[in-house]
Amino acid sequence: DAGVIQSPRHEVTEMGQEVTLRCKPISGHNSLFWYRQTMMRGLELLIYFNNNVPIDDSGMPEDRFSAKMPNASFSTLKIQPSEPRDSAVYFCASSLVGGMTYEQYFGPGTRLTVT
């Protein structure tokens, strides 16, 4: 079984540019989560979707960040315009919500560097 797939694995961009991160969740999972990992704040949840619907986006830092999930097999996280403080590793995770367990399965992450 393929796990969660993220692309690109690395992204280097200049301040002010638009950045789009992509995620393909595990087939059959009904929830998708976007996280950001930094040294200062650790792993923080940005937004999560259930059945393609955004449920909680309170972790999105500002309006420059947006996320979409047009179908069950694809999601994007967009930053426009990007700033140096957005440099971090961004993880996507998916989960099958509704049973008695709550494990989330993570992708390999996208390391974003904004210069």
Add this chain to the structure above:
Amino acid sequence: DQQVKQNSPSLSVQEGRISILNCDYTNSMFDYFLWYKKYPAEGPTFLISISSIKDKNEDGRFTVFLNKSAKHLSLHIVPSQPGDSAVYFCAAREAGSYQLTFGKGTKLSVIP
């Protein structure tokens, strides 16, 4: 305000000995707890979990203990192996929520 705390940023253990990683939480609504392992340049990998109705869960070399009254859980690895060297994250789920709240991690180094 950190609801899940891993107070030890790092831990070194000799191969073959026991590794004990600790985690404290403050939210009494947490009812499910998980441990994840993370290698460099990879995403976190689920390791083991425990429901609040239990106080112990075991899977091979890994055992998680939960002390609800102390709001404390621990992960025991016995015996420790060099391949266990990684960052370990504690996570918790609040009842009724799909979200997980993560600690900042403990870097375990197992010395051959």
